[in-house]
Amino acid sequence: MYTLSEKKAWWKEAVIYQVYPRSFADSNGDGIGDINGITEHLDYLEKLGIDVIWLSPVYKSPNDDNGYDISDYRDIMTEFGTMEDFDRMLKSAHEHHIRIVMDLVVNHTSDEHAWFVESRKSKDNPYRDYYIWKEPKDGKEPNNWQSCFSGSAWQYDEETGMYYLHCFSKKQPDLNWENEKVRDEVFDMMTWWCEKGIDGFRMDVISMISKDPAYPDGEVRDGLYGDMNPFVCNGPHVHEYLQEMNRRVLSKYDIMTVGEAAGVTIDEAKKYANLEGTELGMVFHFEHTDGTKTAGNVIEKWGYEHPKMPVVREILNKWQIELEGKAWGSLYWDNHDQPRVVSRFGNDAPEWRVLSAKMLATCLHMMKGTPYIYQGEELGMTNTHFSSIEDCRDIEEINAYKQYVTDHKMVSSEEMLKCFDAVARDNARTPMQWDDSENAGFTKGTPWIKVNPNYKEINAASQTDDPDSVFNYYKKLIKLRHENPIMVYGLFKPLLTDNDAIYAYERELDGKRLVVACNWTKESRKCNLFDETEGSELISNYDTHEKGILKPYEARAVLI
Numbered sequence: 001m002y003t004l005s006e007k008k009a010w011w012k013e014a015v016i017y018q019v020y021p022r023s024f025a026d027s028n029g030d031g032i033g034d035i036n037g038i039t040e041h042l043d044y045l046e047k048l049g050i051d052v053i054w055l056s057p058v059y060k061s062p063n064d065d066n067g068y069d070i071s072d073y074r075d076i077m078t079e080f081g082t083m084e085d086f087d088r089m090l091k092s093a094h095e096h097h098i099r100i101v102m103d104l105v106v107n108h109t110s111d112e113h114a115w116f117v118e119s120r121k122s123k124d125n126p127y128r129d130y131y132i133w134k135e136p137k138d139g140k141e142p143n144n145w146q147s148c149f150s151g152s153a154w155q156y157d158e159e160t161g162m163y164y165l166h167c168f169s170k171k172q173p174d175l176n177w178e179n180e181k182v183r184d185e186v187f188d189m190m191t192w193w194c195e196k197g198i199d200g201f202r203m204d205v206i207s208m209i210s211k212d213p214a215y216p217d218g219e220v221r222d223g224l225y226g227d228m229n230p231f232v233c234n235g236p237h238v239h240e241y242l243q244e245m246n247r248r249v250l251s252k253y254d255i256m257t258v259g260e261a262a263g264v265t266i267d268e269a270k271k272y273a274n275l276e277g278t279e280l281g282m283v284f285h286f287e288h289t290d291g292t293k294t295a296g297n298v299i300e301k302w303g304y305e306h307p308k309m310p311v312v313r314e315i316l317n318k319w320q321i322e323l324e325g326k327a328w329g330s331l332y333w334d335n336h337d338q339p340r341v342v343s344r345f346g347n348d349a350p351e352w353r354v355l356s357a358k359m360l361a362t363c364l365h366m367m368k369g370t371p372y373i374y375q376g377e378e379l380g381m382t383n384t385h386f387s388s389i390e391d392c393r394d395i396e397e398i399n400a401y402k403q404y405v406t407d408h409k410m411v412s413s414e415e416m417l418k419c420f421d422a423v424a425r426d427n428a429r430t431p432m433q434w435d436d437s438e439n440a441g442f443t444k445g446t447p448w449i450k451v452n453p454n455y456k457e458i459n460a461a462s463q464t465d466d467p468d469s470v471f472n473y474y475k476k477l478i479k480l481r482h483e484n485p486i487m488v489y490g491l492f493k494p495l496l497t498d499n500d501a502i503y504a505y506e507r508e509l510d511g512k513r514l515v516v517a518c519n520w521t522k523e524s525r526k527c528n529l530f531d532e533t534e535g536s537e538l539i540s541n542y543d544t545h546e547k548g549i550l551k552p553y554e555a556r557a558v559l560i
């Protein structure tokens, strides 16, 4: 019999809700979401029942990458408000029994950060070694690495005739973590936020803070640049640095941490999120999201083929099984870098949207780990349509379009936009759909990015009081997690792994079994997992069931 094996922790029992402030709620009519907009909607989040908000970056930033390029870690982005607004939000969130987790972006800063402004001035500037500078090789870039946002990962700087590394945009120079002064600065800054009373950190690309010191060329996949990932992800000192961070900062506070671990393997995850707690609480992996994008791609990471359920299932089951007893996992479908789950893995046609959104929610929330909900996911918000590059706001899309369509003519505009409709990050960044008034109630001004035209059908106002809404289904899932330790701590066992339509598994704890089955297709399928005479149903997206059958997109969870 399986009994509790993990140490209990509040963040293992919590459900986390990600807010992307720019697109959440605009309180002053400038078209940009802001901190007061979040404060005004805490009642909504309390009603949903979430425990924690993960706040995408709100720090001072020139917004080359919507705040993931920070110019001052101890100040608030002008468009989002002031530190007083932040303090008020934090206090009010705590009064609503909601904790606040900050996004910690310390793989890189903005090129407008005071450290970088100094660093680029001269080779002997005291801040020079805060960043990664290399001499040209044969008059060119030090190696062939492609940045995550297209083009070379190296930027030549006239001032000193050297290149600096930027794994993301050229306005996001990478910090040099080998320099202990950098680590001191980062740990001081983290302590400053902890002292303010925040409840944790989501650490942006934390798996990338230690680079292979040889800086070798990478494999060329698109005919233009090389793949840097093997040399920047899970580098030689990353665990050492995180253990130091843990000793010096994290272990002193009752906070939660989640590392965004691009390129993480299961073996690496077991170290980052080890149950002894010497590094981080948990990590995000990308195998079921970015990892399933590669099938039949148009170019590099861009494609539009829908991943098949058995592929997704195999990945998720493998992570469930292998982390057991070794590390705590995180569960997510969506975030601000991913397309909308109902469009990607479900079916966003009007007749199936609600059913498939609920099915996917069931499938994820009944697994082992801490679940994350991305703003609008609880409404079944969908991908949008990009009719031209003018509709796009994300630097990743804009740069990729320039590289592959405009400059190198490797892909047609139609083909690229088709990829964007399927996987672009802006799908997640269209404004939150609050009601059916103009601009979905997001702003009284002109929104910084187009509102998804389906806001009249899909919005919070029409769902909060409708017992059959996606919103109330998520609310129920969250409540169930709070009431049923088996959902949090139960052992995961896969079921029906040969079935091409049904994703099924069970959880086990203290002699009880929780059986979960989800039909990922729009056809009825045979399923003999449930004996109608035994157990009690925790949740389903159908009111009535047919014996031996799962109806289209039907999901059931039964406690036996």
Ligand code: TEU
Pocket: 065, 068, 069, 105, 148, 168, 204, 205, 260, 262, 290, 301, 336, 337, 396, 425
């Ligand atoms: O994302 C890291 C990352 O790997 C992303 O590039 C993501 O997987 C990719 O865009 C999907 O195609 C983090 C942040 O979440 C992202 O918003 C930032 O742009 C990036 O780091 C740089 O800070």
Ligand code: CA
Pocket: 026, 027, 028, 029, 030, 031, 032, 033, 034, 079
């Ligand atoms: Ca605003």
